[in-house]
Amino acid sequence: MSNQNTPIESDKLIKALQGALNSSNKKIVQLTSVLDMARKVNEADKFKTAGLALTGELADKLHAERVSLGWLKHDYIQIKSISHTDRFEKKMQIIQDLEAAMEEAYEQDAAILVPSTENRTLSVRAHEHYRKSYNADCLLSVPIRNGDETIGVITCERAKQPFSDIDATEIHLVTTLTSARLKELYQKSSWFGVRLARKTRKALGKLLGFDHTWAKFFGILAIGFILFATLVPLQYKVNSPAILKTDKIIYLTAPFDGYIDSVSVKPGDIVYKGQMLLRLDQKELKLEEANLLAEEQNNRREIQKAQADRQLADMRIHQARLSQTLAKLQTVRYKLSKSEILATVDSAIIIEGDLQKKLGAPVRQGSELIQMALIENIYVEVDVNEVEIENIRLGSDGLLAVKSHPEQTFTFRSDRINPTATVKDQENTFPVRGEFNQKIPGWFRPGMTGIAKIYAGKKTLWWILTHQAIDFLRLKLWW
Known part of the structure; x- marks a missing residue:
């Protein structure tokens, strides 16, 4: 039996060695x-x-x-x-x-x-x-x-x-x-800030100890910030977009149907009384005037002829035609006198009406051509968001920085708060009118925009940072 098992065990050993x-x-x-x-x-x-x-x-x-x-x-x-x-x-x-x-x-x-x-x-x-x-x-x-x-x-x-x-x-x-x-x-x-943070951590480790360096450092910062934010009152200002306006706006309209012949001004120009702003085309009116003058002379000759022939009826007819012709002539001459549109006030600025690109364009009687604003009694209108309007009080002082001269600020006092909201940029805003406390510079123009800051009393930094979020949550979560 042992001789028969030997070859089998050898084969298993060889296979095991090959597998290994x-x-x-x-x-x-x-x-x-x-x-x-x-x-x-x-x-x-x-x-x-x-x-x-x-x-x-x-x-x-x-x-x-x-x-x-x-x-x-x-x-x-x-x-x-x-x-x-x-x-x-x-x-x-x-x-x-x-x-x-x-x-x-x-x-x-x-x-x-x-x-x-x-x-x-x-x-x-x-x-x-x-x-x-x-x-x-x-x-x-x-x-x-x-x-x-x-x-x-x-x-x-x-x-x-x-x-x-x-x-x-x-x-x-x-x-x-x-x-x-x-x-x-x-x-x-990593960018420079991350590498700098690592080096700062090592430096702080020598000062604060090796264990929990960042936790200690930020803990001190957090405690200091919380004390400052909850105890120290700061002057709070409501920031809102603002625009310069004036109550004296003059609209110039087309006196009759016609075509623009020439334009002498453009938006931003300052004009004075009697200065020509634009002229409507006079060619058709002058041709019509010449035709009516010829018709007038013809009617007068016909009247004289009828008088000489003692034709009373014809004379009356030609007199009526003469009256009609003179009325038409008067109308044409009136239009000619109004074809040159002149400035009616002094020291006004053109705020709308860039017509130099519309030479030869037709205009309809009564259509607006030019909009002018007098450079006087300029005030600021601040669009305060409805979230902040409760913090604004009449008589509150404010500062205005105009985009054209952002390095200068001008003080004003809140004079009136419009009780009706208007929608601007998909948000409800309340216009707040402000009168300037100082003499305004000569370069102020109606339509200039800027940023206004209205003083709203002293508040803690915590209130300043969180009051809008808290009000939002109150509105959403109340029951």
Whole structure:
């Protein structure tokens, strides 16, 4: 019996040795592949290049459709690289869902395989949501560790063939070998403010101690800010857009139907009484005047002829025609006298009516041509939002800065608050009229805009920063 069992045991031994040899060869090949990927990542000189190299090599090695690198920032995972993709929109829903899946692996500090061949107790809700929403058949998320610290997550996507624990182990080996280099490159790629914050933290560590440096520093700042914000009253000003206005507006209209012949002014010009502003075309009126003059002479001759022939009836007819002709002539001459539109007041500014581009254009009788404003009795009108109108009181002082001269400010006093709101920029505003406390400069013009600040008493910084939000919540949450 012992002689018969010997060949069988030898065959088993040979097969076992061959299996061990094959397993050793696979491990050597796997280790070589891992070292090669780690070398390519560590040779990169920028974080973006290293991330693309890592995701691209893993995608090729694991035959994955997509491999994504997520990095830990303020306890949230942000995707930094996607295999074979230079740019991607971070606000896309697919990116946000993928980040949620990565955070699921980060929070549990464990590799997650979906679908899993084993009965695990890990939560995979975010992975299942991503899988069903974007038809990702198989997912594998592996945390990236640098010592005892988790700094990111690698997530792989593959169709049909599920991932295995061996794949997770291989990713873990690659990221362990490259995590230090990735962290170094990421810190170097941060903008100046972040690097300055790190240096500041080290400097504060020497002053405040090594433990919980930032917590101590920001705690002191927070306490100081809270005391200042709740105890120290500050002068509160209501900021609102403003415009210069005057009550004396003059509208010039077309005296008759005609055509614009010439224009002598444009918006912004200052005009004086008797100055010609524009002229309507006179050609047709002068031709009509000449025709009527000829008709007048003809009627007078006919009257004289009828008188000589003692034709009383004909004489009366021609006298009536003469009267009609003279009436028409008077009308034409009146239009000619009104064809030149003159300024009727002194020191007025043209605020509307850019007609130089409309030469030859027809105008209808009564249509508005030019709008003028007298440069006197100028006041400021402030459009205060309905949220802030309760803080404005009649007689409150204010400051105005005009856009054309923002370096100068002018004081005014609130004189009147319009009780009716107007809608501007889809918001209800109340016009507040302000009279200037000082002599206004000569360059003030109606229609100029700026920013007005009306004093609304002393309030704490906490009230200034939060009163609008609190009022909004009160309005929405009352019952």
